[in-house]
Structure formats: structure tokens, C-alpha cells
Amino acid sequence: MSVERDDAPAPVPPAAWEAGTDLPTVTVTPDRYVPVRYAGASGDFNPIHVDDEFARRVGLPGRILHGLWTMAQVARAQTEAIGGPDAPAALRSLSVEFRGMAVPDEEISVTSKVDRVEDGVAIVKVTARQAGSRVVRNGRAELRLPD
Amino acid sequence: MATSADTAPPAPPIGKAYPPLVYAVGREKIREFARATGETNPVHLDVAAARAAGNADLVAPPMFAVVYAGEALGAGLFDPETGIDMDRLVHGAQAFTWGRPVVAGEEITTVLSLDEVRHVASVDLTHYVFGSRSTAEDGTVVSTGRWSNIVRGAA
16 A cells, blocks of 8 residues: 655644644555455455455446545544644544445545634544545544644 | 335334444554554554553554444344345445544453434435444443445345
């Protein structure tokens, strides 16, 4: 798996987040073995993720990515935006809707924008796109901002 | 629930709670999950770094909830009483809330329930929504999950 990040705009430190702040975009191109590795890591061995022949038989282009792997990229975009050893504890909630399907060997980009900040908690709206389609929509994260 | 009476199989057991399932969180499983999802934060990979940050051991990424609660989900998905056609299943939506991070060495107990079944006749989709609640040995609720699955043409 190759992981790249936009290095264009300098990230805004969490203490300065406000409505409309764009968090750093996370882009990742999962290689063709990612669904197999994620199946092992997560325990979800649904054959549409690990068996090309089965996937094609049920009308898919081939093995597809697990929705929850894509959700993990959405989660990672949030914790990496916070940064540091306490970042995993900052993520208080995350909800997503899956649309269509995401496939290996094609870049996925996760974009996150602060909707509002209330009592030290940022509400962030998140979308994941692949080849122009939204594969995660209506993503919503709650992040407790560092003091 | 809006399943049409003439074609409906026996009603799914909405509200059914499944037996608690205990998952032992291991270091290497955390590392495996972190690597498979592209996590690079040292607290997920390096015990010394995790401890230096005040944790008892490696910290599970938030989405590791999929691992300890996903074990419990299987009981609901494959429950003959629920009657889900796995070949027509797609994952529609997912939500988690987190209490505190989980670390290697903890045992997490998850209770799964079938919270909602909804048939949308116009598009012939049936939504099965499971809820999970995962508790650490100290009584802290470490995460809750809402797992929304959709079965196509399963009326």
C-alpha cells in the first residue's frame, strides 16, 4: 500500500480549527492485496473481498475493498489531523454511509472539513472519493481538541 | 417493520440480544490491524512509544472496534432466525462511538442486538441494523457500534 499526503496547504493546528477549516486530505492507493490483508486483520472473509472469481460471478468487477477498510482511512484522516500520541483518544465518534463500491489499485482521497466547534469538540464532515465517485458520504466525526 | 404479510418469512427477532462475546486484545493483532489500515502512529506499533505516552501497552486504533465487536456481529448475521441472505448483503452504513482507547492485554466483552429491520418496498431492500456495546473489564464502555446492512431483493 502506498500512502501519500497532500503537501499543498500547511495544516491548521487543531487549536485554531473553526467552521470551514479544511483538514489535510489523505490519499491512499490500496494495492491489490489490501482486501486480503484486511480480511485477515479484521476477520471478515466475505469472498467478494478475497476471491476474484466469486466476485465476478456475483456481478462485481473483481475483488472489492471492505467498506470498513475505507472507513478506517476516514478515521485515520481524523486522528492524523489531530496528530501525536493522544490522537486515537481524540476520536469520539464516526459515522459513514457507504455508496457504490471501492476497488483496489485506484486512488482514494479522504477530504474533511470542520462543520463547527463546540465545547472543545470539533464536528467534522468527511467524504471519501474514488475515480470521481463518492464511496463514503455523509461522514461525520467528533474530535475532542487538545487543550 | 413493513414486511408485506403475504410474502414474508417468519418475522426477524427485533430486539434479540445475543450472548456476550469476550475478545482478548493482543499486541500482534493490533500491529496487524494497524499495518493493514495504513496506521503509522507509533502508539499502535511500538510498545515503548505507547508506554512513553502513558499507556499500559500498545494502543488499538479506534477502528479496531471492528475486530473485537465484529466477532459478535457474526452471531447476528448468521442467525437463522434473522434469516439474512448473505449473498445479497451489502454494508450500508456504520457508526461507532468511543469511550477510551483499548490497549493490548485487555479483554473486551461485546453484546450484540438486532435493533431494527425495515423493508423498503419501492426499491425492494431490507435494512437490518445491529447494535453493539463493548465493555472493558473495569466496566468502561469502550465503544458502541451501529451496523447497518442491506439485503437486496430479500422480501
